[in-house]
Amino acid sequence: MSALLEVDGLTVGYGAAPVLHDVSLTVQEGQIVAVLGANGAGKTTLLRALSGLLPPSTGRVVFDGADLRGVKVERLVRHGIAHVPEGRGVVTELTVDENLRLGGLWRKPQPPLAPIYELFPRLAERRSHLGHQLSGGERQMLAIGRALAAQPRLLLLDEPSLGLAPRVTGQIMALLRDLRDRTGLAVLLVEQNVRSALSIADQGVVLSLGRIAARDDAAALADDADLRHAYLGF
Amino acid sequence: MTVLKDRVTSRMVAPVMRRRLNPFLMVAVGAVLVVVLTYTLPPFRTYQLATIGAYLCVTAGLTVLTGLNGQLSLGHGALMATGAYTLALWQNKFNLLAVGIVVAILVTTVAGLVIGLAAARLRGPYLAGLTLAVAVVVPSVASTFDETFNSDQGLSVILNPPPESMTVEQWQAWLCWGGALVTTLVLALVTRGRFGRDMRAVRDDETAAKLAGISIARTQVWTFVISAACAGLGGALFAVLAQSVSPGAFPLTLSLFLVMAIVIGGLGRLTGAVIGAFLLVALPAVAHEIGEASGSQRLEGNLALTFFGVVLVVVMLAAPGGLASLRLPRSWRARLSRKPAHRAGS
Amino acid sequence: MDRFLFLTFDGLSRGAVYAAFALALVLIWRATRIVNFAQGAMAVATAYVAYSVADATGSYWVGFAAALVAGLLLGAAVERVVMRFIDHSSPLNGVVVALGLVLIIQGVLGMIYGNEFRPAEAPFSRDAFNIGGVALLSRYDVFVFAAVGAVVVLLTLLFTRTPTGLRMRAAAFAPDVSRLLGVPVGGMLTLGWALAAAVGSLAGMLVIPTELGLHPTAMDVLFISAFTAAVLGGLDSPIGAVVGGLIVGLVLSYISGYLGATVAPMAVLGLLVVVLLGRPDGLFARSKARTA
Ligand SMILES: Nc1ncnc2c1ncn2[C@@H]1O[C@H](COP(=O)(O)OP(=O)(O)OP(=O)(O)O)[C@@H](O)[C@H]1O
Numbered sequence: 001m002s003a004l005l006e007v008d009g010l011t012v013g014y015g016a017a018p019v020l021h022d023v024s025l026t027v028q029e030g031q032i033v034a035v036l037g038a039n040g041a042g043k044t045t046l047l048r049a050l051s052g053l054l055p056p057s058t059g060r061v062v063f064d065g066a067d068l069r070g071v072k073v074e075r076l077v078r079h080g081i082a083h084v085p086e087g088r089g090v091v092t093e094l095t096v097d098e099n100l101r102l103g104g105l106w107r108k109p110q111p112p113l114a115p116i117y118e119l120f121p122r123l124a125e126r127r128s129h130l131g132h133q134l135s136g137g138e139r140q141m142l143a144i145g146r147a148l149a150a151q152p153r154l155l156l157l158d159e160p161s162l163g164l165a166p167r168v169t170g171q172i173m174a175l176l177r178d179l180r181d182r183t184g185l186a187v188l189l190v191e192q193n194v195r196s197a198l199s200i201a202d203q204g205v206v207l208s209l210g211r212i213a214a215r216d217d218a219a220a221l222a223d224d225a226d227l228r229h230a231y232l233g234f
Numbered sequence: 235m236t237v238l239k240d241r242v243t244s245r246m247v248a249p250v251m252r253r254r255l256n257p258f259l260m261v262a263v264g265a266v267l268v269v270v271l272t273y274t275l276p277p278f279r280t281y282q283l284a285t286i287g288a289y290l291c292v293t294a295g296l297t298v299l300t301g302l303n304g305q306l307s308l309g310h311g312a313l314m315a316t317g318a319y320t321l322a323l324w325q326n327k328f329n330l331l332a333v334g335i336v337v338a339i340l341v342t343t344v345a346g347l348v349i350g351l352a353a354a355r356l357r358g359p360y361l362a363g364l365t366l367a368v369a370v371v372v373p374s375v376a377s378t379f380d381e382t383f384n385s386d387q388g389l390s391v392i393l394n395p396p397p398e399s400m401t402v403e404q405w406q407a408w409l410c411w412g413g414a415l416v417t418t419l420v421l422a423l424v425t426r427g428r429f430g431r432d433m434r435a436v437r438d439d440e441t442a443a444k445l446a447g448i449s450i451a452r453t454q455v456w457t458f459v460i461s462a463a464c465a466g467l468g469g470a471l472f473a474v475l476a477q478s479v480s481p482g483a484f485p486l487t488l489s490l491f492l493v494m495a496i497v498i499g500g501l502g503r504l505t506g507a508v509i510g511a512f513l514l515v516a517l518p519a520v521a522h523e524i525g526e527a528s529g530s531q532r533l534e535g536n537l538a539l540t541f542f543g544v545v546l547v548v549v550m551l552a553a554p555g556g557l558a559s560l561r562l563p564r565s566w567r568a569r570l571s572r573k574p575a576h577r578a579g580s
Numbered sequence: 581m582d583r584f585l586f587l588t589f590d591g592l593s594r595g596a597v598y599a600a601f602a603l604a605l606v607l608i609w610r611a612t613r614i615v616n617f618a619q620g621a622m623a624v625a626t627a628y629v630a631y632s633v634a635d636a637t638g639s640y641w642v643g644f645a646a647a648l649v650a651g652l653l654l655g656a657a658v659e660r661v662v663m664r665f666i667d668h669s670s671p672l673n674g675v676v677v678a679l680g681l682v683l684i685i686q687g688v689l690g691m692i693y694g695n696e697f698r699p700a701e702a703p704f705s706r707d708a709f710n711i712g713g714v715a716l717l718s719r720y721d722v723f724v725f726a727a728v729g730a731v732v733v734l735l736t737l738l739f740t741r742t743p744t745g746l747r748m749r750a751a752a753f754a755p756d757v758s759r760l761l762g763v764p765v766g767g768m769l770t771l772g773w774a775l776a777a778a779v780g781s782l783a784g785m786l787v788i789p790t791e792l793g794l795h796p797t798a799m800d801v802l803f804i805s806a807f808t809a810a811v812l813g814g815l816d817s818p819i820g821a822v823v824g825g826l827i828v829g830l831v832l833s834y835i836s837g838y839l840g841a842t843v844a845p846m847a848v849l850g851l852l853v854v855v856l857l858g859r860p861d862g863l864f865a866r867s868k869a870r871t872a
């Protein structure tokens with residue numbers, strides 16, 4: 001079976017010096033791949049490169065058989081990729097409802113929001129609140145809900161657990177696992193919270209200084225004591 | 235957010251303003267040059283030379299305000315009008331030119347103080363809007379007080395004939411360049427000293443300047459006042475050159491021309507002010523010739539207007555970083571853009 | 581008392597024009613953090629288009645429509661060709677570029693049409709008709725209210741009720757995130773500039789017949805009044821722009837009514853100073869400082 005997302009020899013940076021060197025990875029349909037690594041390892045950079053916010057200097061990104069080079073950022077959702085950026089990116093001047101609608105706005109007809117509100121009853125209660133009135137956890141739910149409203153096939157998630165209580169993190173992880181199992185959603189999950197991420201992931205990739213330091217089944221990574229000490233700090 | 239970025243970029247820019255020529259030497263050379271020119275150029279060119287001198291007073295003051303202190307003023311045309319009208323009223327009453335020029339400077343300085351006090355509390359587009367309003371409204375004041383300012387007709391300026399040994403144009407050129415050279419000398423000295431350092435510190439990073447014990451407001455108001463005094467002198471000289479003043483001589487476009495002049499010449503540099511003043515005379519002259527040649531009256535003034543506008547837009551869009559980068563000598567600009575990675579740390 | 585009422589209606593009518601023009605300024609400020617100092621000149625340019633078209637067709641209304649269309653096109657062109665490339669590291673950059681546009685537009689208009697005032701006709705009588713024995717409103721005032729009211733209603737509907745309006749707001753508030761959500765941000769900015777310029781054109785068409793006539797600098801003073809209105813309302817707030825416009829219109833109407841029309845320009849300046857120094861955030865703004 002061919003992979004849903006195939007990254008091959010990706011090298012990107014912000015100026016002259018590259019931040020990511022020759023990164024390759026694959027994500028299969030219905031698979032959660034965790035991207036782990038220390039601060040500054042290049043995890044966010046990887047996601048930004050995948051969604052076209054940073055142009056790659058070399059390398060290929062193929063999604064569902066289509067080369068993504070030259071695809072504009074704003075066209076990416078149409079290919080079925082939704083990116084929840086680091087820090088969530090809730091539009092604070094818009095209401096919860098408007099934020100959610102924005103997610104599926106490009107689809108014709110526009111998808112109903114009821115399933116999203118069902119997933120996140122909390123958001124349903126606050127649908128007319130403005131973004132800046134939400135708590136951190138609510139914003140994370142909103143950002144994920146908004147990405148799901150686009151009915152993507154691949155979700156790029158950048159540190160969903162950032163600033164959240166362990167219990168809320170657990171809920172989000174459970175939700176992702178659930179979505180994968182029910183709908184076949186694929187997730188590229190960037191996390192600092194290694195344990196939670198590996199607990200739901202199928203595969204894990206460890207980035208170190210912009211290079212892939214390890215890549216294995218999630219369970220194997222979690223069991224590899226040396227690796228854990230060297231890169232993951234537990 | 236933009237302010238923060240602005241600070242970062244201009245801080246990188248700050249240490250550049252070193253390499254300077256001795257201002258006394260420059261002024262001496264300039265004086266000799268002007269004297270030589272007034273004896274070699276034909277009368278009309280000499281008159282144009284005088285006009286450049288009058289413009290230089292204004293552009294020099296404005297480039298210090300905008301380039302070194304970071305305050306954009308669109309109201310300097312109105313300040314020129316203030317100086318010009320003051321001189322006209324004075325001359326028509328007392329006919330004592332030397333004192334009249336001083337009075338014109340003083341009155342404009344007071345006007346500058348008033349605007350400067352307000353301006354010190356404003357930034358960016360708000361400051362621009364306020365000074366723009368000054369530029370638009372002040373000429374209309376002239377038409378409000380008919381008896382004093384004689385409305386749209388304006389006033390003629392009584393002047394004694396020049397000393398017998400000179401032509402009118404020579405005398406005008408000496409007078410205007412005398413003013414211009416004194417202005418540039420004073421500005422060069424002021425901007426090198428501690429006050430100049432304060433001005434740049436405020437422009438680059440207000441918070442840091444405040445922490446260093448610099449009073450932001452006082453520095454800004456003083457700079458505005460100095461700049462206004464220069465504009466008052468320039469305006470008075472224009473009144474002498476034209477031997478008349480009228481609201482039509484100080485439209486909004488004059489203020490915009492002044493901004494264009496300092497942006498083209500390189501912001502915050504007195505040499506830039508000289509280039510700008512030269513262009514303010516040369517470009518309309520060229521446009522005039524083209525207008526004559528084509529036989530179309532409409533072309534004349536409007537060609538210069540269009541040309542200035544195009545130059546302003548193109549320069550601003552072509553310069554990476556816009557105004558801030560225009561403060562840098564070219565070699566620095568190139569070096570900075572070659573090594574982006576090292577920028578943040580410096 | 582009659583005079584007061586008259587001045588009140590007159591002020592509201594002027595204020596409606598300021599409101600429309602201020603609204604245009606606010607639309608662009610929200611989307612790009614640029615105060616479009618060229619908006620007056622752009623509006624005049626489209627008024628000249630209306631003049632030419634009306635001259636050729638003999639119909640004021642064809643000219644009127646042409647002005648609005650020209651506004652849309654000019655706004656889009658200005659965004660695409662110039663404003664898109666402005667470096668935002670200093671807020672002065674946008675100001676200076678806009679001023680360059682003012683020079684270009686005024687120069688080109690002068691070359692084509694000359695620098696004389698041209699009479700601009702009003703489509704309706706400007707004589708006030710009597711209501712209960714008091715002359716309050718002219719047909720033209722009614723037209724002004726209707727036109728500006730329609731614009732406000734249409735813009736409100738656009739921004740709050742349509743997907744495009746939602747996209748435009750999102751693109752203005754959070755361009756990067758919007759892009760990830762599939763919003764064509766560049767297109768939304770172009771659309772915003774086009775709409776704002778068309779609204780500016782409308783304001784120009786409404787105000788020019790009430791002033792000296794058509795001239796390349798005809799909108800300079802109006803720009804200051806509208807800028808004052810926008811700042812009074814808080815540059816970020818469309819509602820503020822409308823309210824601010826009406827307030828500025830009333831104040832100026834009373835001042836020129838009781839103190840004489842010649843002080844009106846100075847009154848604008850005074851009002852702007854008071855607003856800038858007295859009401860640092862504007863009436864309706866969410867942001868903090870006048871530093872932008
Ligand atoms: N906008 C930028 N310009 C220049 N360099 C950047 C930029 N953003 C990130 N970097 C550099 O790229 C490297 C990788 O950054 P990145 O944000 O991808 O790290 P990360 O793995 O997401 O870290 P974290 O866990 O802290 O979020 C870092 O060394 C960082 O300094």
Ligand SMILES: [Mg+2]
Pocket residue numbers: 043044045086
């Ligand atoms: Mg990161």
